[in-house]
Amino acid sequence: xxxxxxxxxxxxxxxxxxxxxxxxxxxxxxxxxxxxxxxxxxxxxxxxxxxxxxxxxxxxxxxxxxxxxxxxxxxxxxxxxxxxxxxxxxxxxxxxxxxxxxxxxxxxxxxxxxxxxxxxxxxxxxxxxxxxxxxxxxxxxxxxxxxxxxxxxxxxxxxxxxxxxxxxxxxxxxxxx
Numbered sequence: 001x002x003x004x005x006x007x008x009x010x011x012x013x014x015x016x017x018x019x020x021x022x023x024x025x026x027x028x029x030x031x032x033x034x035x036x037x038x039x040x041x042x043x044x045x046x047x048x049x050x051x052x053x054x055x056x057x058x059x060x061x062x063x064x065x066x067x068x069x070x071x072x073x074x075x076x077x078x079x080x081x082x083x084x085x086x087x088x089x090x091x092x093x094x095x096x097x098x099x100x101x102x103x104x105x106x107x108x109x110x111x112x113x114x115x116x117x118x119x120x121x122x123x124x125x126x127x128x129x130x131x132x133x134x135x136x137x138x139x140x141x142x143x144x145x146x147x148x149x150x151x152x153x154x155x156x157x158x159x160x161x162x163x164x165x166x167x168x169x170x171x172x173x174x175x176x177x
Contacts, residue, residue: 053160056080060167070171077164081131081143084160085124085153089146092133092168101130101144108158121152131165135173 014020060080063073074092081090102112102125116123124147131143143165147153 049154050156053084053156056084056160057163057167060164064167064171070168070175073171074168077168078143080164081145081161084157084164085145086148086151087145088148090143092141092143094141095139097130097142099128099144101125101128104129104131104145104158104162106134106162108155108162110158118150118152121154123147123149123151124153131161133165133169133172135166135169135171136177138173138176140169140172140176 014023060073060077063076068076078090078092081087102110104110110122110124110129112125112129114125116126124145126147126149128144128146131145132139133141133143145161
């Protein structure tokens with residue numbers, strides 16, 4: 001603004017108080033517009049991620065409702081968990097459990113004393129974490145999740161993982177009944 005539209009033209013020097021004020025207002029409006037645009041982009045990104053998470057839950061629920069075998073649903077949930085949480089590995093195991101891992105609770109909270117920040121959120125424990133499979137008040141097994149180091153996992157993704165695993169718990173409870 002001041003280079004092209006104020007005297008002396010072609011210079012960054014401003015001789016009027018109004019020119020300084022106008023430049024400051026233009027700068028403030030530009031910064032505000034940039035921040036609003038940036039927040040809108042982040043909101044759109046999170047909305048698309050939430051939509052993908054809902055489609056995951058829907059796919060697994062449809063598999064379970066269509067009468068697919070428990071093992072097929074477990075494989076589908078394993079694939080969804082790997083993609084959802086950016087895992088290196090994931091598997092389902094039934095009790096008795098050989099190893100002990102920190103647990104992801106039904107609230108999505110991870111029971112661990114060590115929390116690593118990774119840019120935009122916390123990592124899952126690097127040694128692995130267990131996601132228990134409950135159904136009808138009984139524990140049927142757990143999914144063991146081996147995270148990719150340096151990758152954060154949003155709390156919404158952990159809640160989606162709990163919802164996916166709950167489908168397996170319902171199927172196993174129905175099968176046991």
